[in-house]
Amino acid sequence: xxxxxxEIVSMDVNELLELLNKAYCDEWxxxxxxxxxxxxxxxxxKDAVIAELEQHATEELGHALLLTNRIIQLGGTPITxxxxxxxxxxxxxxxxxxxxxxxxxxxxxxGEQCAIGVYxxxxxxxxxxxxxxxxxxxxxxxxxxxxxxxxxxxxxxLELMVSRK
Ligand code: FE
Ligand code: FE
Ligand code: MG
Numbered sequence: 001x002x003x004x005x006x007e008i009v010s011m012d013v014n015e016l017l018e019l020l021n022k023a024y025c026d027e028w029x030x031x032x033x034x035x036x037x038x039x040x041x042x043x044x045x046k047d048a049v050i051a052e053l054e055q056h057a058t059e060e061l062g063h064a065l066l067l068t069n070r071i072i073q074l075g076g077t078p079i080t081x082x083x084x085x086x087x088x089x090x091x092x093x094x095x096x097x098x099x100x101x102x103x104x105x106x107x108x109x110x111g112e113q114c115a116i117g118v119y120x121x122x123x124x125x126x127x128x129x130x131x132x133x134x135x136x137x138x139x140x141x142x143x144x145x146x147x148x149x150x151x152x153x154x155x156x157x158l159e160l161m162v163s164r165k
Contacts (some may be wrong), residue, residue, distance in 0.1 A: 019125070020067050026089050026114075031064065035057040037108065040051065049105065090118050092119065094110065098154060105155045112151065122137040
């Protein structure tokens with residue numbers, strides 16, 4: 001990274017890189033969980049749920065891109081092996097083994113809630129120590145908050161639909 005760009009980071013860069021890499025692994029796992037969920041999804045309102053899952057998959061991949069760009073800019077190396085996503089992840093991976101829409105929504109809501117916590121923590125740590133990373137975390141958390149809300153709204157509609165039959 002540029003000399004002055006590095007100078008303004010007033011925290012341990014290795015610690016920051018570790019946090020960025022952990023979030024990077026979360027994003028790839030979230031991407032795959034959404035992407036596959038959209039393929040296997042079954043049940044009432046499945047068209048609306050699939051559209052949302054597909055949109056979120058694309059957005060999680062966008063988060064991975066923002067993170068990897070920052071990791072490289074800070075002189076780090078993004079995790080190179082998918083096998084390591086599992087050991088580095090904060091939020092884990094919930095396999096879509098049960099294709100029911102309600103189950104998929106619940107699993108992904110849990111993932112979003114974890115992600116919101118991860119980026120809030122990253123923002124708290126970087127707020128003054130690294131404004132550039134702070135801004136990236138802010139962009140991402142705005143979408144994670146939206147994701148949680150989208151999924152909870154779908155789950156609410158699904159429950160209303162099922163209970164009124
Ligand atoms: Fe994300
Ligand atoms: Fe998300
Ligand atoms: Mg959405």
